[in-house]
Amino acid sequence: MNIPPPNSIQNPLFQKIEQARRRQGKIQDTHITLAHGSGGKAMRDLIDDIFVSNFDNPILSQLEDQASFNLASLMQQGDRLAFTTDSYVVDPLFFPGSDIGELAVNGTVNDLAVSGAKPLYLTCSVILEEGLPVETLRRVAASMKAAAEKAGVKIVTGDTKVVHRGAADKLFINTAGIGIIPQGVSISARNIQPGDTIIINGEIGNHGTAILIARGELALETNIESDCQPLHSLVETILHVCPQVHAMRDATRGGLATVLNEFALSSNVGIRLFEESIPVREEVNGVCEILGLDPLYLANEGKLVVVMPGKYAETVLSAMKLHPAGKDACIIGEVITSPPGIVLLKTVFGAERIVDMLVGDQLPRIC
Amino acid sequence: MKYVDEFREPEKAEALCREIAKLCHRLEKPIKIMEVCGGHTHSIFKYGIEEILPPAIELIHGPGCPVCVMPKGRLDDAIAISQNHNVIFATFGDAMRVPGSKTTLLQARAQGADIRMVYSPLDSLQIARDNPDKEVVFFALGFETTAPSTAFTILQAAAEEIHNFSMFSNHVLVIPALKALLDNPDLQLDGFVGPGHVSMVIGTDPYEFISQQYNKPIVVSGFEPLDILQSIWMLLQQLVENRCEVENQYNRIVQKSGNTVALQAINKVFAVRDSFDWRGLGDIPYSGLKIQSEYAQFDAELKFTIPNLKVADHKACKCGEILKGVLKPWECKVFGTACTPETPIGTCMVSSEGACAAYYKYGRLSNIAKKTIAQKPKVAITQEPLPACGFSSD
Numbered sequence: 001m002n003i004p005p006p007n008s009i010q011n012p013l014f015q016k017i018e019q020a021r022r023r024q025g026k027i028q029d030t031h032i033t034l035a036h037g038s039g040g041k042a043m044r045d046l047i048d049d050i051f052v053s054n055f056d057n058p059i060l061s062q063l064e065d066q067a068s069f070n071l072a073s074l075m076q077q078g079d080r081l082a083f084t085t086d087s088y089v090v091d092p093l094f095f096p097g098s099d100i101g102e103l104a105v106n107g108t109v110n111d112l113a114v115s116g117a118k119p120l121y122l123t124c125s126v127i128l129e130e131g132l133p134v135e136t137l138r139r140v141a142a143s144m145k146a147a148a149e150k151a152g153v154k155i156v157t158g159d160t161k162v163v164h165r166g167a168a169d170k171l172f173i174n175t176a177g178i179g180i181i182p183q184g185v186s187i188s189a190r191n192i193q194p195g196d197t198i199i200i201n202g203e204i205g206n207h208g209t210a211i212l213i214a215r216g217e218l219a220l221e222t223n224i225e226s227d228c229q230p231l232h233s234l235v236e237t238i239l240h241v242c243p244q245v246h247a248m249r250d251a252t253r254g255g256l257a258t259v260l261n262e263f264a265l266s267s268n269v270g271i272r273l274f275e276e277s278i279p280v281r282e283e284v285n286g287v288c289e290i291l292g293l294d295p296l297y298l299a300n301e302g303k304l305v306v307v308m309p310g311k312y313a314e315t316v317l318s319a320m321k322l323h324p325a326g327k328d329a330c331i332i333g334e335v336i337t338s339p340p341g342i343v344l345l346k347t348v349f350g351a352e353r354i355v356d357m358l359v360g361d362q363l364p365r366i367c
Numbered sequence: 368m369k370y371v372d373e374f375r376e377p378e379k380a381e382a383l384c385r386e387i388a389k390l391c392h393r394l395e396k397p398i399k400i401m402e403v404c405g406g407h408t409h410s411i412f413k414y415g416i417e418e419i420l421p422p423a424i425e426l427i428h429g430p431g432c433p434v435c436v437m438p439k440g441r442l443d444d445a446i447a448i449s450q451n452h453n454v455i456f457a458t459f460g461d462a463m464r465v466p467g468s469k470t471t472l473l474q475a476r477a478q479g480a481d482i483r484m485v486y487s488p489l490d491s492l493q494i495a496r497d498n499p500d501k502e503v504v505f506f507a508l509g510f511e512t513t514a515p516s517t518a519f520t521i522l523q524a525a526a527e528e529i530h531n532f533s534m535f536s537n538h539v540l541v542i543p544a545l546k547a548l549l550d551n552p553d554l555q556l557d558g559f560v561g562p563g564h565v566s567m568v569i570g571t572d573p574y575e576f577i578s579q580q581y582n583k584p585i586v587v588s589g590f591e592p593l594d595i596l597q598s599i600w601m602l603l604q605q606l607v608e609n610r611c612e613v614e615n616q617y618n619r620i621v622q623k624s625g626n627t628v629a630l631q632a633i634n635k636v637f638a639v640r641d642s643f644d645w646r647g648l649g650d651i652p653y654s655g656l657k658i659q660s661e662y663a664q665f666d667a668e669l670k671f672t673i674p675n676l677k678v679a680d681h682k683a684c685k686c687g688e689i690l691k692g693v694l695k696p697w698e699c700k701v702f703g704t705a706c707t708p709e710t711p712i713g714t715c716m717v718s719s720e721g722a723c724a725a726y727y728k729y730g731r732l733s734n735i736a737k738k739t740i741a742q743k744p745k746v747a748i749t750q751e752p753l754p755a756c757g758f759s760s761d
Binding site for chain 2: 217291339342347350352353354356359
């Protein structure tokens with residue numbers, strides 16, 4: 001075998017080959033195969049073509065096994081790191097108003113934001129089912145790119161795995177995120193006190209209903225869209241007028257009822273909700289009536305529950321209403337001393353009933 | 368919502384409550400009213416209706432939740448069918464958590480059975496069309512409300528000659544259950560709020576025996592809060608005027624003679640069983656529906672080998688007394704401790720239409736609960752060890 005002399009790299013043919021070899025990868029297949037998770041050339045092409053090109057930023061482009069940040073610049077923005085992770089396994093992948101990609105970005109951005117943190121960097125790990133159309137993944141990545149730009153975060157590192165057909169349902173995404181909490185902000189479910197007021201930034205149950213309808217099992221047609229949106233900017237607005245906010249949480253899976261039960265238990269306080277003040281779309285109520293579900297437990301992806309001392313409630317409410325993500329904000333309840341750890345609902349008839357934690361999933365009633 | 372919000376107006380509810388209070392002053396003694404239907408129980412708790420009624424009215428939450436009256440043995444049979452190789456078992460959502468003697472359908476699914484949740488029996492027929500190499504079994508349960516849709520599904524399966532489809536029928540009938548309740552010497556009721564959905568199918572005529580033979584008034588009611596309040600008001604009027612009739616508050620839906628088409632479908636497809644075991648209430652003659660011999664090919668009880676064992680309720684569980692209105696849920700020793708919605712010992716704790724689950728979820732701090740708990744000590748229970756996991760070990 002003739003080994004080319006070292007200077008052969010100067011040969012135009014070899015130069016062409018090297019150029020082609022170093023060109024950014026482009027995925028040729030129409031469907032994901034096991035080769036795309038093998039660690040070889042096909043995987044590199046997938047990462048280049050789908051992720052690096054979409055999430056383009058200097059940290060990711062280094063393509064190291066980790067992302068590294070300048071500590072000094074982070075420390076200028078606050079005095080604590082917020083760190084969170086979440087996995088997204090929604091079916092269908094695309095649904096009215098949003099998709100799994102946007103959800104995977106906004107969900108983690110919101111988990112950071114509700115601590116008062118400014119979200120900065122996300123990771124993106126995907127588990128792909130063999131046979132997934134590449135076009136689907138391309139759409140999801142483009143959606144993640146758009147959501148990351150909107151939320152002002154960078155996707156800086158990630159991972160790709162491919163599993164055998166049937167071992168996963170099309171596409172799972174995990175995102176982890178890092179944000180910086182500004183000095184002086186202290187938000188926790190354990191800070192809530194009697195006399196606090198509870199505000200939500202709009203209608204509940206839209207996301208849960210949109211997903212139920214999108215699954216196509218109900219033969220129902222509505223124009224309900226998911227409320228998926230980033231909340232960091234709204235949080236910033238709230239903290240600007242009221243740094244004394246006691247607790248904040250985005251009401252995702254388990255809905256408003258679950259968040260409030262977690263609040264009541266963490267701070268060992270009672271919570272009283274006013275049924276007539278809780279905003280629910282007519283169509284969501286209609287679907288709940290048909291299926292025997294309760295909108296208080298339906299999932300949301302852009303709803304923020306804020307608890308602050310009662311004297312700041314009107315100020316916070318006014319500020320929220322001026323923000324696009326909070327224009328439908330309203331006061332929905334108050335924090336009371338007793339019964340501790342329990343959420344009560346004052347019905348429109350003046351009676352009170354318990355709103356407990358959900359047991360398992362909500363299941364449609366027989367009749 | 369059109370036709371819904373109109374029945375939830377607080378001002379009208381307040382006006383009705385005032386009229387109910389006025390009538391209560393004319394009563395000679397406090398009264399007990401049973402709402403038979405689980406849908407009513409659910410509404411009563413969801414809207415806090417019990418709380419806004421005068422103390423002279425006590426609501427008893429009857430046996431009208433199809434899940435609550437399902438005996439453990441039948442659940443075991445359903446699970447046994449679902450565990451057959453090649454079977455796809457289809458069921459309504461709220462049946463998934465009902466405990467059999469050892470496990471639930473939800474747990475059986477986790478252990479490998481192909482159990483699918485459907486919203487209508489017709490969905491299960493579609494599963495059969497889509498999976499010709501599988502046997503699809505629908506877990507048919509419910510009162511006369513759901514029986515017509517399962518009957519139509521069998522007729523459809525017969526018309527299309529779908530051979531890989533069958534039903535495990537556990538349909539029950541409300542009239543024999545009411546009769547059994549009325550014959551119970553423990554029962555001290557002054558009137559009934561009659562079931563709305565069931566009556567939409569059977570009409571109001573079949574209730575005549577209640578007023579004529581047992582001297583109890585009954586008002587068939589809708590499910591919205593104003594429906595229920597108006598029905599209670601109508602019952603009170605009968606009581607103070609010493610009348611005893613079958614009245615129909617839900618006349619926007621319910622006809623006197625019911626829905627002929629639905630009844631014909633039920634009669635064509637189903638036959639009345641000699642007896643059916645009700646959870647908590649025991650065997651009630653002529654209270655269940657089985658599939659007619661003409662449609663035997665769609666009868667899962669004939670198609671599969673099932674254990675068909677009668678499993679007694681755990682002795683600590685007082686579901687029977689609660690379904691009969693003899694005891695309140697909190698008078699059962701295991702209520703809210705060993706028996707919770709997460710670990711139901713009795714089925715009354717499974718569905719939100721069950722009296723125990725309704726009190727646990729919505730009303731365990733209600734004024735009514737507090738008042739009665741203060742008055743009565745807990746009922747003494749036999750000294751049987753409680754099941755550690757919440758499911759009965761008997």
